[in-house]
Amino acid sequence: MAEKIRLAVAGVGNNISALYQGALLYERMIAEGASEKELPGIKRPRIGGITVSDLAFVAAFDVHPNKVGKQLQDAILAEPNNYPRLDVGLPTSGCRVAPGLTEAEAADRSGPGFRRLVDQLRRSNAEVLLYSLPTGLQWAAEAYAWAALEAGVAVVNCTPEVVARSPEIMAAFRRGGVPLVGDDLASHLGTSVVHRALLGLLSERGLTLSSSYQLNFGGNEDFRNLRDRGDSKRQSKLNALAQEGLDTSNVEIIPSAGYVPHLMDHKVAMLNIEGMGWAGTPVSIDLKLKVQDSSNAAGVIIDLVRIAAASRRRGLSGFPAAATRVLKSPPEGHPAYSEAAVQESFRQLDGTAFNGDGSRALADTASHG
Amino acid sequence: MAEKIRLAVAGVGNNISALYQGALLYERMIAEGASEKELPGIKRPRIGGITVSDLAFVAAFDVHPNKVGKQLQDAILAEPNNYPRLDVGLPTSGCRVAPGLTEAEAADRSGPGFRRLVDQLRRSNAEVLLYSLPTGLQWAAEAYAWAALEAGVAVVNCTPEVVARSPEIMAAFRRGGVPLVGDDLASHLGTSVVHRALLGLLSERGLTLSSSYQLNFGGNEDFRNLRDRGDSKRQSKLNALAQEGLDTSNVEIIPSAGYVPHLMDHKVAMLNIEGMGWAGTPVSIDLKLKVQDSSNAAGVIIDLVRIAAASRRRGLSGFPAAATRVLKSPPEGHPAYSEAAVQESFRQLDGTAFNGDGSRALADTASHG
Amino acid sequence: MAEKIRLAVAGVGNNISALYQGALLYERMIAEGASEKELPGIKRPRIGGITVSDLAFVAAFDVHPNKVGKQLQDAILAEPNNYPRLDVGLPTSGCRVAPGLTEAEAADRSGPGFRRLVDQLRRSNAEVLLYSLPTGLQWAAEAYAWAALEAGVAVVNCTPEVVARSPEIMAAFRRGGVPLVGDDLASHLGTSVVHRALLGLLSERGLTLSSSYQLNFGGNEDFRNLRDRGDSKRQSKLNALAQEGLDTSNVEIIPSAGYVPHLMDHKVAMLNIEGMGWAGTPVSIDLKLKVQDSSNAAGVIIDLVRIAAASRRRGLSGFPAAATRVLKSPPEGHPAYSEAAVQESFRQLDGTAFNGDGSRALADTASHG
Amino acid sequence: MAEKIRLAVAGVGNNISALYQGALLYERMIAEGASEKELPGIKRPRIGGITVSDLAFVAAFDVHPNKVGKQLQDAILAEPNNYPRLDVGLPTSGCRVAPGLTEAEAADRSGPGFRRLVDQLRRSNAEVLLYSLPTGLQWAAEAYAWAALEAGVAVVNCTPEVVARSPEIMAAFRRGGVPLVGDDLASHLGTSVVHRALLGLLSERGLTLSSSYQLNFGGNEDFRNLRDRGDSKRQSKLNALAQEGLDTSNVEIIPSAGYVPHLMDHKVAMLNIEGMGWAGTPVSIDLKLKVQDSSNAAGVIIDLVRIAAASRRRGLSGFPAAATRVLKSPPEGHPAYSEAAVQESFRQLDGTAFNGDGSRALADTASHG
Incomplete structure (x- = not known):
């Protein structure tokens, strides 16, 4: 079994509740003897060797008073969240929800708020930052992306904000050797x-x-x-x-x-x-x-975070074509990514592709489709 | 415009009512200036150059007392038929419903009943016999097929009875140089x-x-x-x-x-x-x-009879792959006919294929898939 | 057969289109031999002897440029109206749509706009004014009611604006000897x-x-x-x-x-x-x-205008309890009108009630429930 | 709280599973503090003082090999039963499923099979026999009724078989001083x-x-x-x-x-x-x-068995009008039982009616409607 993904989350809404509880539920099913094929609602039991329960939540950010300061396993159940409480125990996560960036803090990347965020990401040893704040906060989406890049953390953008589609941001992630996955996830069954x-x-x-x-x-x-x-x-x-x-x-x-x-x-x-x-x-x-609704998101997020983590572990940067089919707005638009390119990307992540230099191949995939 | 298909029908049920009235309705739409692309519910305006209104009903057979002896335009409206009366005039067809084969007549191919059927088909100059009796009469489906073959008339079998799937019957049609289309039509939107x-x-x-x-x-x-x-x-x-x-x-x-x-x-x-x-x-x-329901059949029958007629006009025999997608049980089963074979078959019927000998090519398609 | 109701309408929307075309359609059905019981969608073939086709449109008011100045039979078909064009001829009505009151005109009951409205209602010899402007124009509902009262015309208020529920307006109609029906019609099948x-x-x-x-x-x-x-x-x-x-x-x-x-x-x-x-x-x-939607209104309006007209013809004033069941907000609220009171009111309108003084009885019904 | 109804059941199908588990579930809800008004799906928390959990199963009869000889709490879960297993514990009932009557045994009321049934009913001290075998076994419905009458046990017939509608059987129950409730229950929400x-x-x-x-x-x-x-x-x-x-x-x-x-x-x-x-x-x-489906039956059975038990406890015989509204075919047909008679019957069962001689009043209700 692969090492668990060290995951940071920006926004502790229903999607995170679904992801958090679901990963534990699948873990229990497997512990109780379910085979990977029997797991309900899962298209790919493994991506890059990573299973659907290989998640370790190492950092969380939110601004809602019901959530800030709480242990993550409590924060996911706090109002206005209303995802159901699944039938699985929620052990102490050890991850406490930190205050998220304000708009003012986001605007000043050398200011203390932004620096603290970069620092927290670094100290958490997060591999992937999952951005899932409410829709419409372009400033937040960008700020979290820049902070993650600085900390060397891969980013998954669940929202329609322009992040992976921004040529400037994408170029910076490529230069920085960090994967960037987005934008806007397609529902599992929308x-x-x-x-x-x-x-x-x-x-x-x-x-x-x-x-x-x-x-x-x-x-x-x-x-x-x-x-x-x-x-x-x-x-x-x-x-x-x-x-x-x-x-x-x-x-x-x-x-x-x-x-x-x-x-x-x-x-x-x-x-x-x-x-x-x-x-x-x-x-x-x-x-x-x-x-x-939020299971419909989590069923796709689980693929995106595994793609992001597997890319990072293999030293790939930029956009992994494997993510295309579960996104609404991949960087170059859907037609840019052929089915062959998507499959090749999955093989890269699984370590079954034959080209020696994964990093360059991935960049090519992203730029040439 | 292509010559109208000379069509014989075995069974004058709702499907024939839909086909008969619909062809007239489309004819009027075109006369009133509708382009072929504007015709509602039509996937292929032309097959082998034949439009959806290019139908001439030249013979009809049924056993129901409400229908036998009637002009076809009246018989299609007789009970228990209950397809709606479309908003189009029904001019005199000149085609009178003849008594269909009885089971006894069908069993004796040298008897007077069967001989009369062959004779009627011949004298009608029909190009295609459309078999659409109620489901379950295997003996009738076979008898009409053998009679049509003898008269040199192509056959379309709308029912699940085994006709095109019968290796014996299919071989006879190939030897006889006559197209045979079946079995069991797939609904237009089933x-x-x-x-x-x-x-x-x-x-x-x-x-x-x-x-x-x-x-x-x-x-x-x-x-x-x-x-x-x-x-x-x-x-x-x-x-x-x-x-x-x-x-x-x-x-x-x-x-x-x-x-x-x-x-x-x-x-x-x-x-x-x-x-x-x-x-x-x-x-x-x-x-x-x-x-x-019967429009759902007629929307597919219109393709099958055009495929059968165009095949016959081009001297092709046996099963035309073009028919595959609108049949439930093509002779060799669906996997035997690749999308490429289907498209090639349509090109043959349209006269846009490049192989010189259509007849042989068609037989090959049927046997090799 | 009763004399046709001389009907004025304020607002020429879909409801009027439904009422206008429907009355003609029923007229034709009856002319073609349909019995009153066979008319579809009609609960009471007669109210006070008046049938559902006994409507004569004698005046119409609207402010929309597509409608003002047009013959009523054309105005009901003008956009944004989109009630279907029923299968019935629309002969020239002789009724032209006059410009409706503006808010400024409505505010000054001695000004020329308001005086002209009163004058038009008088000259039309209307028995009933049907108020059905778009919801939300309290000023308009009141102004049309006052103008109708002055002209001695009964009022039916289809909208939720407060008219029949206004103690001041209701008292004035009672004093004036004029029926007032409202407020807010309940859909036929809502x-x-x-x-x-x-x-x-x-x-x-x-x-x-x-x-x-x-x-x-x-x-x-x-x-x-x-x-x-x-x-x-x-x-x-x-x-x-x-x-x-x-x-x-x-x-x-x-x-x-x-x-x-x-x-x-x-x-x-x-x-x-x-x-x-x-x-x-x-x-x-x-x-x-x-x-x-508008048939759902017209199916109820036809009862309300007949109740209003029959009340006026019998010299009754104020609110007729017969209207209660097809209104959302009758003057005293639903519980104020017992089933017995409603039936008694219908009998009064039909001339089958036994109390000599209809006027007082009706007023009593309204005030005592 | 009233004494629990001592209930015998003929037929251990889904209806009994629903009744058995549901009564225990309500018992637990009440034990956990729910008020009678809070119990979901219950129209009458008490009938004759008896609550919905006041059921003691004292005898059970069935012919299915999966059920005969089992403890009742196990038999209700045996195939082909497929009512859901509710979230409530099922303690040992002490009631074992006895073999039901065969058609031959039913035909001979002096034979050993029938005598054994009467004896079992007597020894169980049952107050009510609930008849709910599969539909269509008229012979069984009658035989169980005669056996119950002989044992002095009230009968509830859930099926469309003619029992309470049989003048002969009803007269015998009246003479015997035993209540008889039927026929054919109306679904709770059918x-x-x-x-x-x-x-x-x-x-x-x-x-x-x-x-x-x-x-x-x-x-x-x-x-x-x-x-x-x-x-x-x-x-x-x-x-x-x-x-x-x-x-x-x-x-x-x-x-x-x-x-x-x-x-x-x-x-x-x-x-x-x-x-x-x-x-x-x-x-x-x-x-x-x-x-x-079976909750839809049990929601009504719970009223019928309480009505039957309360009638018996008050010494009433024959058909209690209180049962009318939840039966499809009461003895004299629905119109025979006015709403007043139904309410009076409930008051009798609750002991709040004022007539001294309940028995006679009940018989009157049944015969005079």
């Missing part, structure tokens, strides 16, 4: 991927799309906050459909149709598709999807 | 293809399938008759899922959950999928699909 | 009534409500405008549930979950109810309701 | 009651029903066995709707649309209602109901 699969099926079979809508709602902080940011998310989702060649003129997407507190961390999506078959006669599809 | 797409998505994303069910019900004769034959259909659908590598131990399929007369020719399917994501937390999908 | 029926069923059967949500969305102007006003509507819907003794602590209502333009004038509602039965084991209900 | 509520709502609001269907499916023995008996159950459900004055010409009910083993003891129902509102424009309702 509404978009289901919607796309069905619209694609209609198109492939030669039926004509008449209209479609998609509504998402839920009970966690994302849905409480999203109504305002709904328009940009709506447009980005429509763009994603349009990029696949689908006519979106009669397609409507409501990223946050409502905040329904008692749904807690569940997300519910309603899809409707109306189409025409032979002789213009109608076909209709109605679908309800219900997921544990 | 429950199975939707179910497979969603189960495949779960698997591809690494979620674990917990259980799934699929119920189909409707109001046409298929659903009235299906309850008895439900078990074989259930097993064949489960086999289809299993062949794709899906674990079907907790998957249940009810091909005919009920006969609901007022649904008429609509089919409704209910799908449920329960799965597990990260940490075993649940995901669930509920889907309702509603289609016009 | 989401709330379905939600209440199911929650009530759970309660009556002794199951325990765990949680519930209701989402509404659609494609007409109401849904475009509603997101802002959603909070007050949400609270009023929750209050309505609470008044029936239902515990609403885990019930969430989203009056406008989204604006989906291609749904046009359709409204879709999604309901979910989670409960507990014996031993706390779960029961769940998921429901999708789809209605033609 | 598909029929939900369907009726929605169809009734449409009718009450004046919308026109176009068509409707109801499909039920599940994974317990009822659904495995029901396909054959589906037709009679379908007709009885349609009759029930028709009796409420609903037009059922376009209503279809499929009592067992399918056996889906992985659903275990869950029942799923799909309802669709299509109607017409104003101007004939469409309204549609789609509903999915999911329940724990």
